[in-house]
């Protein structure tokens with residue numbers, strides 16, 4: 001631990017004083033002192049909590065955020081994918097990260113599409129938490145699919161399929177695990193520099209040279225307003241640039257669920273639809289947009305239009321579907337069984353949710369996400385299990401007209417009690433308007449480094 005520094009002085013510097021009412025930028029050494037001291041159990045939780053709260057109120061500069069990110073990154077292991085060309089690990093290594101949403105299964109069709117176009121994707125994803133779904137839970141709904149891989153397996157699968165989808169090991173960015181747990185209980189999660197350092201440190205540890213961010217905005221997102229989403233997107237792009245990584249960020253709508261399905265196996269099925277070119281229009285559009293940015297960052301297309309057209313080709317030729325199935329097999333699943341189960345695997349605890357009146361629909365993402373958690377799709381605590389066959393199939397969407405008693409959605413629950421518990425949330429999720437609600441754009445803004 002660095003000597004000559006005192007935690008209380010550093011906290012005061014960030015907190016501010018009459019001379020510096022908004023606090024001051026901390027140096028790399030001061031940040032190292034705090035983060036390393038915390039990880040090595042040399043500083044108590046309460047001092048780190050006080051610093052986190054000072055950051056929550058006074059923010060951080062991009063340089064400070066980049067320093068914090070680097071310090072967190074070096075708290076554990078990093079994966080270096082360079083120098084492995086003889087094993088088929090050639091790059092370019094480009095990943096995509098979503099800040100999380102409801103029905104957001106984009107990573108699943110996107111990875112094989114981008115891989116089919118020559119990008120290699122070492123994708124490390126998370127689990128469902130809160131009202132948002134998790135890519136790992138969706139993948140594990142495929143019987144036998146394994147997301148815990150060692151580096152050798154990771155490389156073998158990436159060389160074979162062009163992409164690999166896995167969870168983080170305990171050794172990747174331990175500082176984030178500890179800091180996130182403390183932020184969770186000290187009301188300091190919603191801080192743009194802290195979110196930036198948390199996301200970027202993990203992404204940088206995973207071996208990608210370039211990153212595309214899908215920053216969600218709306219009721220079902222972390223960032224509810226356009227202003228906050230833009231601030232997070234700019235923070236991610238500028239901090240990554242300060243660390244020498246190429247990035248793009250898209251700010252996209254999450255006021256209503258994405259696609260037709262919310263649920264683990266249900267979203268795998270929707271992925272197969274997308275890879276056959278017949279997925280819901282919003283999922284297809286966003287998948288192509290994000291995958292195209294990956295191709296641009298990886299130098300696999302000269303223009304956005306060329307990139308989109310290459311992605312569409314990868315679907316039209318069946319190559320992306322083929323790579324997805326190869327990946328399922330390589331990660332322990334059984335492609336034939338998956339196809340047999342497609343459209344058939346549903347929890348027996350089922351109900352039809354009918355329109356209570358006529359009108360124009362406005363379906364809220366957050367409430368649908370919360371209802372899905374009750375149904376068993378997500379979890380309330382990290383140690384809870386999810387139900388792979390629970391979920392929601394939306395037959396009607398925001399902006400569509402409905403008549404009383406029309407079937408708006410089919411709901412599938414982990415048990416009969418959950419089916420009943422989800423109903424009041426669904427009643428709140430579905431609003432009936434007298435006029436057609438204004439259509440929101442799917443992509444609000446693009447920010448490139």
Ligand code: URA
Nearest residue numbers: 189194195196198199
């Ligand atoms: N996702 C993360 O990985 N970290 C945060 O702090 C917030 C969202």
